[in-house]
Amino acid sequence: xxxxxxxxxxxxxxxxxxxxxxxxxxxxxxxxxxxxxxxxxxxxxxxxxxxxxxxxxxxxxxxxxxxxxxxxxxxxxxxxxxxxxxxxxxxxxxxxxxxxxxxxxxxxxxxxxxxxxxxxxxxxxxxxxxxxxxxxxxxxxxxxxxxxx
Amino acid sequence: xxxxxxxxxxxxxxxxxxxxxxxxxxxxxxxxxxxxxxxxxxxxxxxxxxxxxxxxxxxxxxxxxxxxxxxxxxxxxxxxxxxxxxxxxxxxxxxxxxxxxxxxxxxxxxxxxxxxxxxxxxxxxxxxxxxxxxxxxxxxxxxxxxxxxxxxxxxxxxxxxxxxxxxxxxxxxxxxxxxxxxxxxxxxxxxxxxxxxxxxxxxxxxxxxxxxxxxxxxxxxxxxxxxxxxxxxxxxxxxxxxxxxxxxxxxxxxxxxxxxxxxxxxxxxxxxxxxxxxxxxxxxxxxxxxxxxxxxxxxxxxxxxxxxxxxxxxxxxxxxxxxxxxxxxxxxxxxxxxxxxxxxxxxxxxxxxxxxxxxxxxxxxxxxxxxxxxxxxxxxxxxxxxxxxxxxxxxxxxxxxxxxxxxxxxxxxxxxxxxxxxxxxxxxxxxxxxxxxxxxxxxxxxxxxxxxxxxxxxxxxxxxxxxxxxxxxxxxxxxxxxxxxxxxxxxxxxxxxxxxxxxxxxxxxxxxxxxxxxxxxxxxxxxxxxxxxxxxxxxxxxxxxxxxxxxxxxxxxxxxxxxxxxxxxxxxxxxxxxxxxxxxxxxxxxxxxxxxxxxxxxxxxxxxxxxxxxxxxxxxxxxxxxxxxxxxxxxxxxxxxxxxxxxxxxxxxxxxx
Numbered sequence: 001x002x003x004x005x006x007x008x009x010x011x012x013x014x015x016x017x018x019x020x021x022x023x024x025x026x027x028x029x030x031x032x033x034x035x036x037x038x039x040x041x042x043x044x045x046x047x048x049x050x051x052x053x054x055x056x057x058x059x060x061x062x063x064x065x066x067x068x069x070x071x072x073x074x075x076x077x078x079x080x081x082x083x084x085x086x087x088x089x090x091x092x093x094x095x096x097x098x099x100x101x102x103x104x105x106x107x108x109x110x111x112x113x114x115x116x117x118x119x120x121x122x123x124x125x126x127x128x129x130x131x132x133x134x135x136x137x138x139x140x141x142x143x144x145x146x147x148x149x
Numbered sequence: 150x151x152x153x154x155x156x157x158x159x160x161x162x163x164x165x166x167x168x169x170x171x172x173x174x175x176x177x178x179x180x181x182x183x184x185x186x187x188x189x190x191x192x193x194x195x196x197x198x199x200x201x202x203x204x205x206x207x208x209x210x211x212x213x214x215x216x217x218x219x220x221x222x223x224x225x226x227x228x229x230x231x232x233x234x235x236x237x238x239x240x241x242x243x244x245x246x247x248x249x250x251x252x253x254x255x256x257x258x259x260x261x262x263x264x265x266x267x268x269x270x271x272x273x274x275x276x277x278x279x280x281x282x283x284x285x286x287x288x289x290x291x292x293x294x295x296x297x298x299x300x301x302x303x304x305x306x307x308x309x310x311x312x313x314x315x316x317x318x319x320x321x322x323x324x325x326x327x328x329x330x331x332x333x334x335x336x337x338x339x340x341x342x343x344x345x346x347x348x349x350x351x352x353x354x355x356x357x358x359x360x361x362x363x364x365x366x367x368x369x370x371x372x373x374x375x376x377x378x379x380x381x382x383x384x385x386x387x388x389x390x391x392x393x394x395x396x397x398x399x400x401x402x403x404x405x406x407x408x409x410x411x412x413x414x415x416x417x418x419x420x421x422x423x424x425x426x427x428x429x430x431x432x433x434x435x436x437x438x439x440x441x442x443x444x445x446x447x448x449x450x451x452x453x454x455x456x457x458x459x460x461x462x463x464x465x466x467x468x469x470x471x472x473x474x475x476x477x478x479x480x481x482x483x484x485x486x487x488x489x490x491x492x493x494x495x496x497x498x499x500x501x502x503x504x505x506x507x508x509x510x511x512x513x514x515x516x517x518x519x520x521x522x523x524x525x526x527x528x529x530x531x532x533x534x535x536x537x538x539x540x541x542x543x544x545x546x547x548x549x550x551x552x553x554x555x556x557x558x559x560x561x562x563x564x565x566x567x568x569x570x571x572x573x574x575x576x577x578x579x580x581x582x583x584x585x586x587x588x589x590x591x592x593x594x595x596x597x598x599x600x601x602x603x604x605x606x607x608x609x610x611x612x613x614x615x616x617x618x619x620x621x622x623x624x625x626x627x628x629x630x631x632x633x634x635x636x637x638x639x640x641x642x643x644x645x646x647x648x649x650x651x652x653x654x655x656x657x658x659x660x661x662x663x664x665x666x667x668x669x670x671x672x673x674x675x676x677x678x679x680x681x682x683x684x685x686x687x688x689x690x691x692x693x694x695x696x697x698x699x700x701x702x703x704x705x706x707x708x709x710x711x712x713x714x715x716x717x718x719x720x721x722x723x724x725x726x727x728x729x730x731x732x733x734x735x736x737x738x739x740x741x742x743x744x745x746x747x748x749x750x751x752x753x754x755x756x757x758x759x760x761x762x763x764x765x766x767x768x769x770x771x772x773x774x775x776x777x778x779x780x781x782x783x784x785x786x787x788x789x790x791x792x793x794x795x796x797x798x799x800x801x802x803x804x805x806x
Contacts, residue, residue, distance in 0.1 A: 026248025
């Protein structure tokens with residue numbers, strides 16, 4: 001592993017809580033690692049496991065899924081669906097050989113700018129330690145010829 | 150062929166000091182599909198927006214990415230600009246390079262790289278955006294107010310006053326709610342009935358208000374502007390249209406010893422009854438469980454007494470009515486806590502330990518004692534009354550962590566009323582803190598102490614027991630640090646305000662959220678306090694949290710203003726972020742139906758031209774769909790997509806990162 005490895009983290013977040021939390025980190029001028037790229041979705045319930053696989057395939061070294069705290073979902077129950085999906089998805093990850101430590105799941109509310117900043121720093125640090133995720137990229141050529149997306 | 154315009158904003162120095170906007174513009178302009186890329190100091194300013202508009206017109210842009218602040222800040226601004234330049238407003242994406250980039254990073258190189266990636270990813274998304282139109286939904290301009298207490302009455306009067314129809318549903322035989330039980334009200338000591346009854350009469354006589362008493366909401370279907378509410382009209386056994394309210398039947402009813410709910414059991418009522426003399430409507434109901442005829446099949450004295458033919462009808466049944474409603478105000482009120490959980494206070498065991506609400510009836514001129522404060526056990530006028538505040542409130546061990554808000558005030562009022570009616574009386578008040586925040590409130594409690602001689606003892610009461618005909622109240626004065634014992638003739642408990650016992654079931658029927666206690670949740674505690682998370686349903690009064698009369702009335706008027714605002718429009722416009730299902734590929738598993746938190750997915754039959762069923766598919770009701778997208782992810786055959794966040798858009802966004 002080279003010393004200059006800068007991980008790429010793709011974050012799938014809901015617009016009502018975590019996206020707003022990241023906005024708050026911004027308005028509060030909290031500094032955090034620039035390694036994260038945010039994809040805004042209406043709700044964590046909208047996040048398909050396919051998005052996560054696609055991000056890893058495209059070169060993300062870690063993926064974050066974050067939404068409203070349990071009970072606070074703007075859409076009443078979307079985050080519960082996301083949570084249940086995650087427990088099922090874990091089994092699939094094991095099957096595909098993707099280490100679970102590449103995927104992070106969190107709740108960040110619109111009021112938790114500091115939590116968001118800490119979270120990103122933490123994930124960046126952890127990913128830096130485990131090194132780049134290359135298994136998928138090696139397969140990428142094969143996948144690209146087969147994928148319709 | 151996509152022609153995307155990218156507009157990179159400096160936001161003064163906010164972005165440009167960290168992000169190399171020149172490099173961003175240069176690199177993004179080389180990205181496939183980008184027709185224009187330009188930078189400016191403030192794109193949200195008038196000249197900035199003009200630049201965007203001109204670029205759209207001159208280059209026939211098919212999509213716009215504004216690389217600037219959060220979409221939560223200026224998405225609306227730039228959507229409007231797009232629309233004014235003739236571009237569909239949903240062909241815009243905001244690349245957030247301020248909150249998510251320049252403000253949180255300091256390394257210029259890294260920040261610029263990130264800003265380029267963010268912008269590129271949204272260029273790829275916007276290429277796949279579709280022209281969308283806000284969804285227009287018609288509105289039924291009729292409101293329903295659930296609960297006929299002071300909050301419900303106020304909301305109904307305000308909405309009706311704006312010229313809209315209102316259906317006011319109350320489950321008791323009369324409107325009026327808890328306020329009608331009160332004697333005088335703080336902080337002005339005006340008589341509750343005197344200020345309430347005119348409003349009750351105004352409500353029932355208002356041409357725009359339909360009052361449905363002795364009725365309950367059975368179910369609520371539909372969505373904002375288009376609810377269908379099923380109301381159960383409980384059998385009254387008295388014809389509302391024929392009854393003149395003469396009261397002869399009540400006089401003659403032989404069952405006279407039923408404890409009156411309205412009098413908190415301190416007075417009696419008959420089996421055919423109106424809850425109180427000023428009831429609105431002044432039409433009695435028959436208490437089926439207590440009526441001799443219903444129990445034994447004989448009596449019917451009321452029917453014989455009644456001078457109007459067929460006015461009393463023992464065959465009457467509950468009836469149901471479905472009403473189309475555009476907006477709902479929930480004003481279902483509160484109950485007082487069942488104080489039997491305080492065994493040490495002996496409520497129920499000692500007749501002279503009563504609740505604050507019972508004290509209201511004793512002090513009320515229309516109450517069972519005609520306004521003379523007499524103790525329930527022997528009718529004697531008490532010389533010493535002990536009031537215990539926070540009897541249930543702010544006591545997590547009894548399940549109520551919150552402050553009931555009104556008890557400090559009404560206890561001070563009780564002490565005053567007692568002093569005014571019984572000049573030699575001695576009132577002792579055990580309290581934790583005196584919370585008298587409100588207009589004229591602190592002055593009021595001071596007056597109770599300074600002018601009317603209420604003695605406040607800071608501390609909790611541990612036990613009440615009877616000795617030599619006195620109630621011995623044992624507690625502690627925590628300011629003196631000494632135990633105290635007071636011999637009282639009567640004890641009044643300021644019991645906690647709790648939600649209606651069936652508050653949670655009601656919330657489920659209506660489709661709104663509630664907190665751990667059963668108080669209804671507002672959409673936002675500070676900024677949207679009268680709205681619920683369900684569009685078109687509003688809150689008023691103590692069903693949301695303990696409230697006094699001024700607060701309840703203020704919130705009721707606020708809820709009414711929301712309803713009137715909604716009804717001022719011909720059509721409702723909503724964000725077109727809704728799901729749609731492909732008939733061709735839907736397998737009809739209806740998993741999406743289970744996933745949907747809004748019951749927005751129906752089953753639709755697809756028939757051939759002869760009317761034979763070919764298959765059943767899931768169908769999204771765009772009026773109900775809120776656009777969370779949970780169903781999209783759930784769908785096994787990939788038949789559902791969410792406008793504005795389609796699979797194609799998101800995959801393109803991810804692929805460009």
